[in-house]
Amino acid sequence: MFNKFKKALSKATQLFSRARGACISDVEEILLRADVGVKYTELILQKIKKNGGDLTETLKNEIVNLLNLPKPQIGTTNPVVIMVSGVNGSGKTTTVAKLANLYSKKEKVLLVCADTYRDAASEQLEIWAKRADVEIVTSQKGQDAGAVVFDAISKARAKSIDTIFIDTAGRLHTRSDLMEELKKIKRVITKMKATGPDLNMLTIDANLGQNSIQQARIFTQEIGINGLILTKFDGTAKGGAIIPICNELRLPVLYLGIGEGIEDIIEFDPHAFVEALFE
Ligand SMILES: Nc1nc2c(ncn2[C@@H]2O[C@H](COP(=O)(O)OP(=O)(O)OP(=O)(O)O)[C@@H](O)[C@H]2O)c(=O)[nH]1
Numbered sequence: 001m002f003n004k005f006k007k008a009l010s011k012a013t014q015l016f017s018r019a020r021g022a023c024i025s026d027v028e029e030i031l032l033r034a035d036v037g038v039k040y041t042e043l044i045l046q047k048i049k050k051n052g053g054d055l056t057e058t059l060k061n062e063i064v065n066l067l068n069l070p071k072p073q074i075g076t077t078n079p080v081v082i083m084v085s086g087v088n089g090s091g092k093t094t095t096v097a098k099l100a101n102l103y104s105k106k107e108k109v110l111l112v113c114a115d116t117y118r119d120a121a122s123e124q125l126e127i128w129a130k131r132a133d134v135e136i137v138t139s140q141k142g143q144d145a146g147a148v149v150f151d152a153i154s155k156a157r158a159k160s161i162d163t164i165f166i167d168t169a170g171r172l173h174t175r176s177d178l179m180e181e182l183k184k185i186k187r188v189i190t191k192m193k194a195t196g197p198d199l200n201m202l203t204i205d206a207n208l209g210q211n212s213i214q215q216a217r218i219f220t221q222e223i224g225i226n227g228l229i230l231t232k233f234d235g236t237a238k239g240g241a242i243i244p245i246c247n248e249l250r251l252p253v254l255y256l257g258i259g260e261g262i263e264d265i266i267e268f269d270p271h272a273f274v275e276a277l278f279e
């Protein structure tokens with residue numbers, strides 16, 4: 001897993017690894033260029049100045065501390081419900097497919113297309129379901145997304161499915177009708193399972209860097225996101241934005257998307273991440 005991480009992070013690594021043995025002003029420049037942002041760069045530099053000792057080690061420890069936010073507890077009643085939301089093109093469909101594939105190695109999973117907005121959304125997800133060799137609940141364009149989710153959870157119960165993955169329609173955080181639909185999906189889940197979605201995750205395109213914080217905040221306020229997935233991390237030079245994103249939102253990063261293939265996802269671990277960054 002470490003190797004996969006290293007390869008996928010090569011862009012970010014190119015930048016961070018230069019901090020090894022660098023002086024403090026170089027570190028400042030590196031952090032700012034990686035889109036860590038002024039606030040968190042200052043915070044990290046203050047710690048380095050205060051601690052003395054090995055600069056690289058302090059830097060690594062500080063980044064781990066900043067990324068180490070508590071992860072949500074997954075309930076013990078099946079099906080575990082995992083819902084993924086996000087703006088258009090942020091990687092929701094690809095991500096639910098990758099996750100279903102990952103989980104299917106250990107348990108019975110079900111993919112659910114609750115995107116009833118986009119043309120051919122079900123067809124797209126069906127292709128992924130075949131690739132991952134997992135079951136799917138499809139839907140029709142214009143169908144009520146809440147009803148699709150209701151049927152899917154009923155089916156999951158009848159078939160003793162362990163975990164279901166719900167793909168939702170892409171929306172701008174400013175589109176209130178679509179935001180209402182997400183709330184409705186969440187209400188339907190909560191009616192059928194009092195604890196609500198076990199994971200209510202937001203996909204964020206890592207290339208947006210710090211610019212993603214405002215839109216993410218709106219999703220968080222509206223539908224109570226409890227974990228983040230940074231997608232397209234393989235191509236970004238703004239990987240340092242992961243620090244302001246999760247700290248401003250006070251949400252842990254749970255996965256990183258690192259490519260377009262079905263295996264291109266990594267469960268996020270702050271230590272492994274930082275080790276790979278500084279390789
Ligand atoms: N390089 C790279 N590309 C990705 C990653 N995740 C998704 N993509 C690409 O991003 C594009 C959009 O992905 P989708 O999964 O369709 O995004 P979506 O959020 O479902 O899009 P809508 O349903 O239209 O809102 C596709 O071309 C994917 O191949 C990733 O981790 N790395």
Ligand SMILES: [Mg+2]
Pocket residue numbers: 092093094115167168170
């Ligand atoms: Mg989609």
